[in-house]
Amino acid sequence: MKKRILIISGGISKEREISLDTGRQVAKELIKNNYIVKIVEPNLEIHTAIKSFKPNIIFNALHGQFGEDGYIQSILETKNIPYTHSGVISSAVAMDKELSKKIFIQNNILTPKYFLYYFNKSKFELIKLINKKLKFPVVIKPINEGSSVNVFICKKSNIMKKIKLLEDYKKIIIEEFIPGREIQVAIMGDKKLGAIELKPKRKFYDYEAKYKKSAKTKHLIPVDLSKYNLNKILNISLRAHKLIGCRGVTRSDFKFYKNKFYLLEINTQPGMTKLSLVPEIAAYKGISFFNLIEWMLKDASIKR
Ligand SMILES: Nc1ncnc2c1ncn2[C@@H]1O[C@H](COP(=O)(O)OP(=O)(O)O)[C@@H](O)[C@H]1O
Ligand SMILES: [Mg+2]
Structure with missing residues (x-):
């Protein structure tokens, strides 16, 4: 039987447009591959959609407040339907830079003072x-x-x-302020997927550098690091992912300066458009956009 996927995208955060784009692109891939898909906003629509559409799995395509911080996850927990990405507590902790930095420091993971x-x-x-x-x-x-x-x-x-x-x-x-290189790492379950370096032309990796093609940020993959350092940054990312109890895919943002990696944050709902960083790292490792989405659906769960 064809699987029914409810995609939640949009929302109230400042990353609304990016989330809508993620939702549309994930939907397109799924429909192409014989899934039945419905897209909803994270409001009362969810409850009616769950009743009438009866999804097998919920794909959380939200970013930022309400979508990435445990709020939507706690609503989804009450529905008893597996949903993608991290659960309630890990989403809340990862989204809170104060809490997550405390966890990094406690566990000897370097983060800016x-x-x-x-x-x-x-x-x-x-x-x-x-x-x-x-x-x-x-x-x-x-x-x-x-x-x-x-x-x-x-x-x-x-x-x-x-x-x-x-x-x-x-x-x-x-x-x-940590000068130096900007490197990000994708983790997929318990697998270290890989790293990518961003070279913004702007003063730093700001909103424009992230999303505007005209800002001309360069993406470098593979990242030019020694084997030792590559291993090190991948290991830090997997440790952070596990320490915070994350699920599915996460992306950790680092600065690399004077041979030290500084972990800025871990993202539990990283960008998932075809051109986003995690799909780019996955593609480099031979995992297509659809394979990545399908893995996320298989990994979806509740109670975590
Ligand atoms: N301590 C820092 N030193 C240097 N650059 C930083 C620092 N903190 C943030 N930045 C820059 O700002 C960007 C966004 O910061 P980040 O902490 O990852 O927050 P966000 O959740 O908005 O992505 C980083 O990718 C980096 O370019
Ligand atoms: Mg960041």
């Missing part, structure tokens, strides 16, 4: 604190966004102006 900022200091106090704990430039970022939304590199001269842009968050991360 940081402190939390609650918008409660004068310019003078903040600059003094940064000089003491980190040194300029620093990176400021929200705890739970993705796609480089509201991530800024700040100098002493513009820090207050940039911080003002993030005022709607309760707290933010202020982190040491």
Whole structure:
């Protein structure tokens, strides 16, 4: 019998458009391969769609808030239908950069030094604190966004102006700036799928560099690393994936500087359009876009 797949895409996060694109592309592949597919938004539609469409598996194509942080996962747990990617707790922990950095540090995984900022200091106090704990430039970022939304590199001269842009968050991360190379690693279950290097033409791997073709970010695969270092970054990624209890596919974002890997974050709902990084790494390893999607469906589960 043909399998029925419910794809959830869109949503309320700042990565809505990317998620819709993922949803459409995954649907196209599945339909081509004889699956029956329905796409829904993550709202009340889900409940009616589950009742009427009766999916065998749910494909979570969401990114960011509500889709990647455990919220949608906890709703799906109540439906008793296997869903793709990580479960409730691991999604919540991975999406929260404060919590996940604490786990990395506890487990001797190098991550940039940081402190939390609650918008409660004068310019003078903040600059003094940064000089003491980190040194300029620093990176400021929200705890739970993705796609480089509201991530800024700040100098002493513009820090207050940039911080003002993030005022709607309760707290933010202020982190040491790590120069050097940008390398990301895909994990597929318990398999180290591979690494890719990004060479943005822009100041850093920001939203435009990630999604706008005109930004001309170069993707390098295979990554030019010694065998030892490649093994090292793959092992760190698999450890992080396991420590946080992730399922399915994850993508870990690193900076590589002075022969050290700094783990910035682990993404439990990495981009899954045909041109996204995980599918690109998979393709390099001989796994087609469809094979990757099919593996994710097989790996889908509940209660984790
Ligand atoms: N501490 C840092 N040092 C240097 N660059 C950073 C740092 N933190 C973030 N960046 C840059 O910003 C990008 C997005 O940061 P990241 O922490 O991965 O958040 P997001 O969830 O938005 O992807 C990174 O890929 C990197 O280019
Ligand atoms: Mg990232």
